[in-house]
Each structure stands twice: as C-alpha cells, then as structure tokens.
Amino acid sequence: MSQQSDDLxxxxxxxxxxxxxFYAQCEQVRKPELRDKPVAVCIYSGRTEDSGAVSTANYAAxxxxxxxxxxxxxxxxxxxxxxxxxxxxxxxYESVSMRIMAILxxxxxxxxxxxxxxxxxxxxxxxxxxxxxxxxDIKKKILEAERLTCSVGIGSNKLMAKMAAGFRKxxxxxxxxxxxxxxxxxxxxxxxxxxxxxxxxAKLNEMGIHTVSELRSxxxxxxxxxxxxxxxxxxYNASRGIDDEAVKERQREQYGKIVTLKSDTRDANTILSxxxxxxxxxxxxxxxxxxxxxxxxxxxxxxxxSIRSKNKTLQEFADSGEAISGxxxxxxxxxxxxxxxxxxxxxxxxSNLSERxxxxxxxxx
DNA sequence: GCGGAGATGGACC
DNA sequence: CTAACGGGTCCATCTCCGC
Numbered sequence: 345m346s347q348q349s350d351d352l353x354x355x356x357x358x359x360x361x362x363x364x365x366f367y368a369q370c371e372q373v374r375k376p377e378l379r380d381k382p383v384a385v386c387i388y389s390g391r392t393e394d395s396g397a398v399s400t401a402n403y404a405a406x407x408x409x410x411x412x413x414x415x416x417x418x419x420x421x422x423x424x425x426x427x428x429x430x431x432x433x434x435x436x437y438e439s440v441s442m443r444i445m446a447i448l449x450x451x452x453x454x455x456x457x458x459x460x461x462x463x464x465x466x467x468x469x470x471x472x473x474x475x476x477x478x479x480x481d482i483k484k485k486i487l488e489a490e491r492l493t494c495s496v497g498i499g500s501n502k503l504m505a506k507m508a509a510g511f512r513k514x515x516x517x518x519x520x521x522x523x524x525x526x527x528x529x530x531x532x533x534x535x536x537x538x539x540x541x542x543x544x545x546a547k548l549n550e551m552g553i554h555t556v557s558e559l560r561s562x563x564x565x566x567x568x569x570x571x572x573x574x575x576x577x578x579x580y581n582a583s584r585g586i587d588d589e590a591v592k593e594r595q596r597e598q599y600g601k602i603v604t605l606k607s608d609t610r611d612a613n614t615i616l617s618x619x620x621x622x623x624x625x626x627x628x629x630x631x632x633x634x635x636x637x638x639x640x641x642x643x644x645x646x647x648x649x650s651i652r653s654k655n656k657t658l659q660e661f662a663d664s665g666e667a668i669s670g671x672x673x674x675x676x677x678x679x680x681x682x683x684x685x686x687x688x689x690x691x692x693x694x695s696n697l698s699e700r701x702x703x704x705x706x707x708x709x
Numbered sequence: 710g711c712g713g714a715g716a717t718g719g720a721c722c
Numbered sequence: 723c724t725a726a727c728g729g730g731t732c733c734a735t736c737t738c739c740g741c
Contacts, residue, residue: 366722387728395730399722413721415727434729459722459731541720574734593731602729639714649727657714691729696714720732721738 359465360497360505364514366461373491382427389604405696456591466591503587525585529556539560559583602691609684623667637694640676645689654679
C-alpha cells in the first residue's frame with residue numbers, strides 16, 4: 345500500500361455552499377435601501393391580509409425574534425414597524441440562483457444542487473490548504489458576480505461539509521478535517537445533526553440521549569430496533585461523522601403545486617376547479633423540462649394541518665394538463681369519501697417521471 | 710421474497 | 723400561556739397485491 349498515491353487518489357473533499365438568508369439577501373441586493381434594515385421575506389397565502397408565513401429573515405430580523413416559518417401575523421405582532429416585510433418573488437430568486445449554480449458547477453464535474461440556495465461540490469487530490477483557498481475563491485466569485493455572501497463548509501463527506509457550513513454563518517468558512525469529525529460533533533445536541541428533526545430528537549431524548557457523544561455510545565442493534573434498519577444505521581454513522589452519500593447531480597423526481605383555499609371547504613366543485621387550474625401549470629413545468637409523468641396525486645391539507653393524499657398511476661406516460669384533470673375528479677371524490685372534515689389547502693403532484701422521447705421531428709421547427 | 714402501487718409521515722429549505 | 727401557519731421537494735416505511 346503506498347501511501348502517497350493512495351492518499352491522493354482516495355482523499356475526498358466535499359464543499360457545501362450555502363447562500364446566506366438567501367431570499368432576504370436577494371432583496372437587499374436589488375433594493376439598497378434595505379441594506380441596513382431587518383428584512384423578512386414572506387409568502388402570503390391570500391386568505392386574509394396577513395395570513396402566511398415568513399420564508400426567510402435576515403440576521404437583524406432574527407435578532408428581533410422574526411425567523412423563517414413564523415406566521416406573518418405573529419411576526420408583525422412581535423416586530424411591526426421594526427422589520428421590513430416583503431412579499432416573496434420566487435421567480436427572481438430562482439434566476440439569481442441559476443446564475444450562481446452555473447458558477448459553482450464550473451468548479452468541478454462532481455456537483456449537486458441541493459436546493460435553491462445550497463450546493464455540494466466534490467474534489468480529489470487536493471490538500472486541506474488548497475481546499476480552503478478554493479473555498480475563498482468561490483466566495484469571492486459569488487460576491488463579485490451577485491454581491492451575495494455565502495457560508496462554505498469543507499469536510500470529508502456531504503454530512504460533514506453541511507455541518508461545517510452551519511458552524512459559522514453568515515459569510516463563514518469552516519474546515520473540518522476527517523480526523524476531526526468526531527470531535528467536531530461531540531458536544532452537539534442530537535437535534536443539531538442534519539437529518540435529525542423534531543420527532544427523532546424527541547424520541548432520542550426520551551431514551552435519555554441528548555448529545556451526539558451519548559448517541560455514539562448506543563449500539564447499532566438498539567438503534568435499529570428503535571428506529572428501523574435504515575434510520576438506525578444512519579444515526580449510528582452520522583454520530584461518528586460517517587456518510588457515504590455520493591455527490592451527484594440529481595434530476596427532479598416530482599413536480600407539484602400547493603395553494604391555500606380562500607376558505608375551508610369540502611365542496612367537490614370548488615376543490616376540483618382549483619385543482620384543475622393547477623393541473624395546467626404543473627404540466628407546463630413538466631413539458632418545459634422535457635419530461636413525462638405516470639402518477640398523479642391529489643393532496644389535501646385539513647383544518648388541523650394534517651396531510652392526506654390520493655394518487656393514481658396512469659396506463660401510459662403523459663405530459664398534458666388534461667391527463668391530470670382527467671383523473672382529478674376520481675381522486676377528489678375518493679378523498680372526500682374517505683376523509684372527513686374541511687380542506688384548508690390543496691395540492692397536486694405528478695411523479696414517476698420519464699424523459700420525453702424526442703417526438704418533434706426536424707420539420708416541426 | 711420482490712416488484713409496483715398507494716398512503717402516510719418526517720425532514721429540510 | 724398557547725396558538726396563530728407557506729409552498730416545495732425528497733426520502734423512508736408500511737400495506738396490499740400479484741407473481
């Protein structure tokens with residue numbers, strides 16, 4: 345085994361790039377008067393004046409208690425007049441994101457966009473010192489191109505890169521060497537692990553497990569018996585900073601849309617006409633990406649915010665709004681007969697995708 | 710036992 | 723003293739069914 349060539353070829357470095365308070369920062373870039381102000385970008389449902397939730401808040405707004413997920417009405421009660429409340433312009437943020445992702449994609453052939461504001465980049469054969477220099481260069485490029493700051497994490501795998509990026513924000517740069525993985529995680533709470541949400545955290549806490557080092561003392565079989573084989577092994581590995589997930593560009597696996605109804609209802613015609621309106625929008629997105637779908641879902645969110653769904657797989661792949669509308673009546677009917685209570689929000693989704701065959705011939709153009 | 714289909718829940722941004 | 727409440731995606735798990 346020798347050593348140098350081995351180390352070089354095997355050493356995997358993963359970068360996680362996380363654009364800081366992305367929507368709010370985008371607004372501050374295009375509206376300089378917002379520069380030094382607390383900003384909350386909101387998604388309004390349209391049901392009442394202030395129904396909806398805060399999508400993203402900058403740090404000044406967070407300091408006043410306004411953070412993402414907070415109902416707008418609550419945020420305004422806390423900080424009316426002290427925070428700028430702005431309606432989200434998702435198309436604009438998407439266009440900014442696409443330009444930045446193009447920059448990041450050009451850094452390595454191993455690239456993965458994780459969301460509108462996050463991406464992973466993988467490299468090999470570089471020292472940690474070189475990795476830090478690359479990260480600094482990435483930050484500089486994004487700042488120069490879009491005037492946006494980001495936080496970058498460098499780690500030995502996706503999990504560690506992601507956790508590292510979260511360590512210092514905003515405008516951070518954190519390197520965690522592979523041999524530092526366990527120490528880096530040790531004193532964190534289990535809920536700080538990316539992928540451990542409220543439910544899993546509560547379950548671990550009930551077992552007397554609060555910190556990552558306590559989690560690490562659990563044996564694999566106990567974890568698997570309590571959390572299932574997949575989640576069990578994942579927790580076991582994550583607590584040790586182990587993660588084998590590949591960085592790779594993924595294609596979307598579903599297209600969907602959700603809206604809040606003007607008022608809660610279980611009137612089939614009201615629900616159906618709203619659903620069919622969304623059908624065309626979703627089909628248009630699918631066609632824009634040259635995709636076809638085989639499964640159509642209707643999703644209902646009830647008054648207590650619980651989620652129920654009905655879906656149907658078609659005989660053939662389709663890409664039209666009519667194909668969605670065609671089964672929507674049946675799905676909504678089944679939904680209403682199988683669930684009681686009024687619906688607050690409804691959604692549709694298509695999945696089971698396939699790349700569309702080139703159907704257009706040359707003479708179509 | 711394995712797949713596809715369908716339903717639900719968890720997690721994250 | 724709590725509740726209030728968006729839109730979007732991905733993934734895991736479970737059940738049922740046919741093979």
